[in-house]
Amino acid sequence: MRRFQALLLLGALLAGSTVCLAGFRNARYQVKRSAAKNTRTAAIVTVLEFEVNSEDVFPARAVDPVLYIGDIEVREYRYTDTENKTLIFTCFEADKLKDNAPVYLQYENDEATRTDLPPFRRDEVGKGWRR
Amino acid sequence: MTRMLFPSVLLLGAAVMAQTAPDPSGRGNLPVTNVDYKIERVLVPSIAYPVDVWATVWHPTNLPGGPYPLVLILHGNHGICRTPGTLNDVCTATPPICPAGFIQTPQEKGYNYFAEKLASHGYIVASINANSINCRANAIPERGRLVQEHLRRWSQWNTGAGAEPFGGRFAGKVNLQNVGLIGHSRGGEGVRAAYNMNRDENSPFGIKAVIEISPVDFGRGLANPLYNVDDVHFGLVLSACDADVSDNQGIRALDRSLFLQEKNPTTKVQKYVWGSNHNFFNSEWLPESTLFPCVDLPIMTTRPPQEAVGAVYLMGMIRAWLGNENFPGLLTGDLPPPPAVQVPVDTAYLESPSRTWTVENFTHAAAPRLNQAGAVNSWINLNIRSCNAGNCALAPVNWTHDVGTFVADVSWPQRPGATASLTIPLSSGGEGVDISQYRYISFRVAAKYSELNPTNPGTQNFTVQLSTESGSSNGVQTASYTNIPFPVGGLFRRSILKTVRIPLSSLGEFDRTKVTRIHLIFDQNPTGAIFLTDLQFVP
Numbered sequence: 001m002r003r004f005q006a007l008l009l010l011g012a013l014l015a016g017s018t019v020c021l022a023g024f025r026n027a028r029y030q031v032k033r034s035a036a037k038n039t040r041t042a043a044i045v046t047v048l049e050f051e052v053n054s055e056d057v058f059p060a061r062a063v064d065p066v067l068y069i070g071d072i073e074v075r076e077y078r079y080t081d082t083e084n085k086t087l088i089f090t091c092f093e094a095d096k097l098k099d100n101a102p103v104y105l106q107y108e109n110d111e112a113t114r115t116d117l118p119p120f121r122r123d124e125v126g127k128g129w130r131r
Numbered sequence: 132m133t134r135m136l137f138p139s140v141l142l143l144g145a146a147v148m149a150q151t152a153p154d155p156s157g158r159g160n161l162p163v164t165n166v167d168y169k170i171e172r173v174l175v176p177s178i179a180y181p182v183d184v185w186a187t188v189w190h191p192t193n194l195p196g197g198p199y200p201l202v203l204i205l206h207g208n209h210g211i212c213r214t215p216g217t218l219n220d221v222c223t224a225t226p227p228i229c230p231a232g233f234i235q236t237p238q239e240k241g242y243n244y245f246a247e248k249l250a251s252h253g254y255i256v257a258s259i260n261a262n263s264i265n266c267r268a269n270a271i272p273e274r275g276r277l278v279q280e281h282l283r284r285w286s287q288w289n290t291g292a293g294a295e296p297f298g299g300r301f302a303g304k305v306n307l308q309n310v311g312l313i314g315h316s317r318g319g320e321g322v323r324a325a326y327n328m329n330r331d332e333n334s335p336f337g338i339k340a341v342i343e344i345s346p347v348d349f350g351r352g353l354a355n356p357l358y359n360v361d362d363v364h365f366g367l368v369l370s371a372c373d374a375d376v377s378d379n380q381g382i383r384a385l386d387r388s389l390f391l392q393e394k395n396p397t398t399k400v401q402k403y404v405w406g407s408n409h410n411f412f413n414s415e416w417l418p419e420s421t422l423f424p425c426v427d428l429p430i431m432t433t434r435p436p437q438e439a440v441g442a443v444y445l446m447g448m449i450r451a452w453l454g455n456e457n458f459p460g461l462l463t464g465d466l467p468p469p470p471a472v473q474v475p476v477d478t479a480y481l482e483s484p485s486r487t488w489t490v491e492n493f494t495h496a497a498a499p500r501l502n503q504a505g506a507v508n509s510w511i512n513l514n515i516r517s518c519n520a521g522n523c524a525l526a527p528v529n530w531t532h533d534v535g536t537f538v539a540d541v542s543w544p545q546r547p548g549a550t551a552s553l554t555i556p557l558s559s560g561g562e563g564v565d566i567s568q569y570r571y572i573s574f575r576v577a578a579k580y581s582e583l584n585p586t587n588p589g590t591q592n593f594t595v596q597l598s599t600e601s602g603s604s605n606g607v608q609t610a611s612y613t614n615i616p617f618p619v620g621g622l623f624r625r626s627i628l629k630t631v632r633i634p635l636s637s638l639g640e641f642d643r644t645k646v647t648r649i650h651l652i653f654d655q656n657p658t659g660a661i662f663l664t665d666l667q668f669v670p
Contacts, residue, residue: 060208060265061375062208062345062409063375064269077268078224079223079224080224081224082221082229083221084221112378118454
């Protein structure tokens with residue numbers, strides 16, 4: 001089995017330059033409190049918006065980018081401009097977020113795109129970029 | 132690109148015969164015309180924002196005769212604004228509106244390479260632009276609703292009075308009871324959604340075929356509805372080097388169809404195309420990565436070979452299922468592909484559960500000991516267990532099949548003593564069963580990622596034999612019908628189940644009215660490890 005694992009590792013290394021094995025470069029985020037319409041209930045609710053920025057483009061793919069904050073998956077997102085280096089994720093479950101929860105961005109189950117970000121800190125909301 | 136004939140293609144060809152399946156991708160006799168329609172900012176039921184109802188249409192020039200079957204094509208998620216003169220596409224904050232300096236990405240034109248030719252065989256083919264829905268999260272149900280809106284428009288254009296922008300041009304020319312849907316990427320699950328929505332509304336449109344190219348299956352895992360493909364012909368074209376839907380999750384729709392009894396028996400076909408990438412099936416899309424580290428066969432770096440594969444299978448499925456044409460061996464995989472297909476293609480061909488008899492799919496709570504007939508399976512010199520989902524293969528190997536699909540995880544390390552074998556009785560009492568109404572024995576199988584297996588271009592191989600109350604059939608080797616390749620794929624190898632279909636006639640003379648057992652005898656390679664399921668008798 002060792003032979004196969006070595007081949008796999010080689011494949012992963014080769015992939016690094018092309019499929020973003022190490023994630024998106026120089027990624028950072030800031031969190032703001034906002035109001036949004038819940039697309040399912042149409043109610044206006046208070047949300048947290050996570051603005052994620054990188055020097056790489058976030059491509060439009062079949063699978064979606066997801067922001068993982070602890071055990072919460074934030075799947076609602078939008079682009080801000082045609083540079084496509086910024087995504088704004090809308091978290092409708094702000095009350096469930098745990099302080100110091102680990103944060104990372106990843107396209108669904110494509111682990112090659114995993115990009116680790118600083119932990120979520122409730123007292124940092126509205127205080128600018130975290131990297 | 133250099134011709135990429137892989138030895139296993141040659142092996143299969145040599146094993147079966149020199150003959151190949153016919154090629155349905157040629158041009159037909161009818162001249163064709165291309166016209167676009169675009170109705171902007173339409174409010175469609177169940178879509179929260181206005182969308183453009185926009186498509187490019189290929190149809191027989193002047194529409195002689197008819198009515199013609201209607202084929203709708205839906206692309207997937209991709210950048211909607213293009214820098215003119217390039218294929219560089221990006222998203223905006225306000226889809227589908229692009230800022231100054233950009234044009235809207237002509238996603239709908241990306242399937243012209245087969246849409247035009249398909250029309251020349253007597254089809255109206257409309258390829259949808261869904262930019263209004265792109266660059267947003269998920270939006271699978273919205274894609275289904277958009278397809279429904281196009282069908283409603285076609286219904287209006289088909290009436291005597293017609294409607295804008297076509298007036299009476301298509302009046303009486305569209306057979307809305309013979310509709311095929313083709314979707315790519317998110318468009319794949321999108322057309323599957325449309326089929327389910329149409330059915331939920333008592334099927335105002337007769338959707339006969341759903342065909343998906345490298346689709347997603349968000350319904351399994353996300354909060355989306357779970358869209359299935361029972362009671363409709365289903366085709367699946369999967370890219371072995373897919374750097375986007377890299378787990379080939381669309382395969383799960385085919386898996387689920389095997390558990391759904393059908394009122395109108397249909398067929399399900401999967402073509403797993405080695406070397407193909409996600410994006411080259413749309414000629415307007417740049418490949419996701421031409422350096423994606425595909426294993427055993429390089430990723431395709433030019434479009435023509437992949438578009439040729441797409442044209443063969445997409446046109447073949449539509450012409451077979453909507454046009455009732457026969458292309459022997461093409462969809463079943465019983466014959467090697469036509470020469471236009473230059474890469475290995477692994478086929479799963481499955482008849483409707485309503486027409487087949489599934490002897491064993493390892494779903495019994497006591498599997499693999501007890502089978503679907505309630506009989507006791509037995510084995511010699513095998514390691515065997517039943518598994519599904521994450522129990523089947525752990526990292527680094529990716530197991531994609533639906534959680535409802537159970538398989539036998541079988542291996543035969545070289546051991547002294549009797550030849551390894553698995554025996555599956557057809558009845559709990561041991562009495563013979565009449566299988567004379569069936570023509571094939573079929574099963575799904577995949578090689579495991581294991582050093583017990585030969586690596587490509589070798590193939591796993593074993594013998595299949597039946598017992599009767601009075602004797603036994605001849606044994607035949609699986610390699611006489613297809614190869615069982617070592618797992619291929621992209622960054623991660625995947626074991627993708629394919630079918631082995633063996634004509635019962637090839638088993639020689641035996642009493643088909645009193646068959647007692649199926650024997651799989653692992654006598655062709657000294658060691659091996661496979662996943663096995665869906666042992667069926669097939670008409």
